[in-house]
Amino acid sequence: MDLREEDILGNNIINKDLRKRIIEIVYNAQEGHITSSFSIIDILAYLYENILKFDNKKPLWEDRDYFILSKGHGCVALYVILQKYGFITEDDLRQISSKNGILGGHPDITKVPGVEASTGSLGHGIGTALGVALGLRIRSRDNKVIALIGDGESNEGTVWECALVGANLNLGNLCCIVDNNGSAAQVLPVPDMQKKWDAFGWETYVINGHSQDDIQNVFGKIKFEHNTKPKVIIANTLKGKGVSFMEGHGSWHARIPSADEFKDALKELADD
């Protein structure tokens, strides 16, 4: 599947409300990674609405599917989704990064219902996902396992250890999504991402990570079946997608908007 740059840069912004929530939360907390959350929010929204099986009243339900956010700094996107689906409350979101809150700048499995791994140090979540996928295969269970990593995270050697091991063990119940937002290119590029995963023995797909159609199509094709190749989706995305002055790379990686920028961002995300 070929993907042109203008498809990612296009103006068809989905999930505006979730983006607004992310900005509000980060602005109020004065902490958080807006642009890293924006690049993954469309994928997360689709997964929780259409793909993942879960029970918000029983976050550890043994029939649930597992979603592991390996790039933990994108957690505000996960938090707004967990609130939307009833794992955590509006009050939890309001108290993010406060002394009484359960939500911080990286997710904590011991505090937050629905969080499957305490991530933050990069290159860990995908390995945990491998172990979960192997454990489910040993138990002959058909739960899906999905890990989301970053392209910057893919500088970590453990990602490629996992790529090798996942293919060698034929963990076909595992799907890794690469949020290919170009972060790696700023420092240590990871060129030919699809070819690399293909060479490691994974079943590869490339999509526009902001296109509802692309996301839907790819999950229509993927079969989570034991003892087949593990799957990887290279999701081409844009950091800050949805607010023009935040898009791309530069100071917005961990920047907090000023009062005026906050208003301007909300204006851009207002319904047409």
Next chain:
Amino acid sequence: MTNLRNDFSKVIHQIGLKDPNLVVLVGDISHYRLQGFAKDCPGRYYNIGICEPTIVNMAAGLSKVGFYPVVHTIAPFIVERSFEQIKIDFCYQKLGGNIITVGSAFDYAYLGCTHHCYNDFALLSTLPNIELVYPASYEEFDLLFQQTYNNKFLTYFRASMYGHELSFKSDDIKIGKAVQVQEGKDLTLVAVGTQLQSAKKASDALKAQGINVDLIYIHTVKPLDSQMIKKSIEKTKKCLVVEEHGIYGGVYDAVLRLSLGIDGLRCFSISIPNDFIRDYGTYQDFCKKLGLCEEGILKKIKEEVLA
């Protein structure tokens, strides 16, 4: 002769037959020793490859879905290379599991510094939610593994290639409890793991000379049986710790902390200096050079502890 490098797999095999939640991941070591487990516990043995951080990481994932994982490979590659995986994936996330290493301290004397690991207890004891165990006989490994393998902690087993060759009643071997091997009033001798053998010989030699040693054996480094050690050093006011571990962060350091406030206490250690051992030779050569032997203990006691 005890050699847990060879024998730990028998314990794993026996428990694996009874408990379907035991899963073993190795980093291309002990593969043939574990074939009994692999054959009788199908689907629960994996020689993952030479990628220690990922093995530890995967083990945490297995723990998440209810298994009791065992990770096994050489000590420095697990403890030092994969320290962050141990810290975050197990300890921070409060997941239970087991690490069994071989080649701690200088068990692989002849392989050089890359295969030595003098500071495993020092590094790992800084982490919460972890137990550190140093069994130096087959029976101890068997008992301590059975007591801990399915609990909520990450349990680190330093499986020695050498044993102390002493035996105790099963009831005396309990996680977190020291063993009072011999009672005395003249000095406290704390022997850790394999060094119990040398310490016992030295204690017997001293007894023949009218010096009575309070000999305490440590197989669990964390949680340490502080109570038994403190009671003894308050009584004798003289202490020697003998351990195949770096001078910093081992049992000696823990005893020094315990000794705060005990007037007149004199505390010494025979341990591994803060340096790389660049020599080659046998385990016994290294022990002799460092004084981790009967003669070394007697010399230290006569020339320093009782001087």
